Amino acid sequence: MKFLILSTQYGAWCELEYGSCVAREIAEILKELGHHVRIVMKPKPEDANKAINEFAPDVVWFVGHGNTFITTLERLTHWIVDKTHCGGREDKNLNILKGKIANALSCLTAACLGKILTKYYGCNYYLGYEKEFWFLWCGCAGPDGFGCACGRWNPLPGAVRDFVNRFAVICMHESNLYFLVGLALGFTPEQAHGYSLKRFDQWIKYWENFKFKTGVERYVAALTLRLLKIDRDIQRLCKNGEYVKPEEPPTDPPEITEYAAVQVLSEPSGANIYVNGELQGTTPITLKLKAGEYTIRCELSGYKPVERKIRVKEARTYIIKFVLKEEEISPVKMMAIPLTLVGLGCIMAMLKRLSR
Numbered sequence: 001m002k003f004l005i006l007s008t009q010y011g012a013w014c015e016l017e018y019g020s021c022v023a024r025e026i027a028e029i030l031k032e033l034g035h036h037v038r039i040v041m042k043p044k045p046e047d048a049n050k051a052i053n054e055f056a057p058d059v060v061w062f063v064g065h066g067n068t069f070i071t072t073l074e075r076l077t078h079w080i081v082d083k084t085h086c087g088g089r090e091d092k093n094l095n096i097l098k099g100k101i102a103n104a105l106s107c108l109t110a111a112c113l114g115k116i117l118t119k120y121y122g123c124n125y126y127l128g129y130e131k132e133f134w135f136l137w138c139g140c141a142g143p144d145g146f147g148c149a150c151g152r153w154n155p156l157p158g159a160v161r162d163f164v165n166r167f168a169v170i171c172m173h174e175s176n177l178y179f180l181v182g183l184a185l186g187f188t189p190e191q192a193h194g195y196s197l198k199r200f201d202q203w204i205k206y207w208e209n210f211k212f213k214t215g216v217e218r219y220v221a222a223l224t225l226r227l228l229k230i231d232r233d234i235q236r237l238c239k240n241g242e243y244v245k246p247e248e249p250p251t252d253p254p255e256i257t258e259y260a261a262v263q264v265l266s267e268p269s270g271a272n273i274y275v276n277g278e279l280q281g282t283t284p285i286t287l288k289l290k291a292g293e294y295t296i297r298c299e300l301s302g303y304k305p306v307e308r309k310i311r312v313k314e315a316r317t318y319i320i321k322f323v324l325k326e327e328e329i330s331p332v333k334m335m336a337i338p339l340t341l342v343g344l345g346c347i348m349a350m351l352k353r354l355s356r
Contacts, residue, residue: 002036003027003180004057006043008074011065014140014147016074019063019105021150022173026180029319033184045079049096059101059183066106066128069113085120086112098122101189103179107132110236110243119241125189126238127179127196133234134227135172151315159216163258163315167206168224172231174317175199178253181319185265187249193237194246199253200232206256254286254319260312262287264296265321271300274307283322290314298322 005027007020027037040051043062052060064072064079069086073079081092097117101124104114110128117123138148138155148155151166178199182192207225212218236243254263264273266283273280273287274297280287283298291314297307303324312318 001059001183002055002057003030003038003059003061003184004051004055005037005039006048006051006060006062006073007039007041008063009042010075011072012076014149015137016063016065017140017147017149018135018137018169019173019176022170023061023063023177025150025316026174026177029181029317030184032319033181033321034323035184042074044074044077045093048073048079049093052096052100057100059103059180060097061103061105061177061180063105066104066109066113068108068111071104071106071109071113080113080117082113082116085116094121097126099124101125101183102127103176104128105133105173105176110234110238114236114238115241115243118238124239127176127189127193128236128238129231129234130236131234133172134230136169136224136227138169156216159214160220161213161217164217164220166315167203167256167258168220171203171207171224172227175203175228175231176235181253182249185251188247189237189239190244190247191249193235193244195249195253196235197232197246198249200228200235202253202256204228204232251284254317255288256317257288258315259288259290260314260316260318262289262296262310262312262318262320264298265319266298266300267321267323268300268303271298271303271322271324273298296320298324300324302327 005023007024008016024039027039030037038055040047065076069088070081071079079093081088081090082094083089083091099122107129111130114126114128118126140147147153151169154160154162154165175196179192179196182195187195207221210221212221254261263286264283269283271283273283273285275294289312293309293311295307295309299305304327306322
């Protein structure tokens with residue numbers, strides 16, 4: 001599949017960077033799973049339209065401010081607007097998502113716009129929110145280019161651990177973006193929606209069982225949990241002008257851990273996975289690894305073993321997939337089969353003679 005990510009940074013401030021920086025990380029998972037990905041930075045409507053027309057993506061992800069009739073891109077510029085059915089001031093770019101699956105991290109657009117785009121303007125599926133989307137926001141990037149988006153800078157040093165800050169900032173956005181991961185794994189849009197909701201559920205469980213060390217961490221966890229529950233309940237998948245129910249995905253998302261969580265998949269499944277030479281289990285498997293470089297080897301009887309080196313960071317999620325190829329049977333091995341049968345026939349004949 002081909003995925004287009006419209007990586008918007010500025011709304012009124014840099015609040016749109018929060019979802020976009022998570023999307024850029026998810027893009028690495030999509031690439032790892034063998035898909036084509038294009039990222040457009042700070043897109044204006046004309047940039048988005050050009051990328052869609054040239055790249056011809058199957059899936060388009062974007063973040064912007066929205067309403068029931070509109071979604072915006074960089075600097076609050078109007079991108080898709082519906083006047084005829086949803087009450088906007090004009091009709092604009094309504095056909096741009098024709099034949100696409102859209103994943104919109106924008107408030108209110110699933111309430112009307114998503115339904116209209118899928119009913120009248122050829123959008124295949126539209127995942128969005130029917131009410132206001134909530135998330136933790138703690139300012140723009142500093143002069144060094146690092147800010148609170150994606151938890152790259154801790155605004156409360158000493159009171160909150162870095163990985164806690166990161167998890168609190170990214171989890172609402174990441175849960176939405178697991179819709180893309182589900183599609184990349186070959187799920188139907190309905191299953192991918194279920195996969196996204198399962199990620200919400202994993203984060204909710206994580207924060208419900210979170211062991212805080214300071215009073216500030218306690219309040220961060222409580223607030224994060226509250227926002228996750230709000231966002232989970234307002235996510236909707238539109239098709240043919242209606243909301244469609246999520247379906248159970250074939251697999252669950254990787255486990256959430258403050259270590260690096262590396263989910264290893266193989267095709268076919270059931271392969272042995274070795275990390276730096278030590279057997280860890282069989283696929284599918286999620287590994288908990290400290291930051292560093294590792295060699296992961298995948299072995300399955302009858303298939304060529306495959307290995308690769310990966311470098312991981314703590315508090316990050318990775319998904320890697322091995323596609324195994326059957327071992328070629330050499331001519332010597334092929335000859336061994338009939339020769340063995342011939343030899344067995346000779347032995348049987350000798351035994352008959354001796355028994356007479």
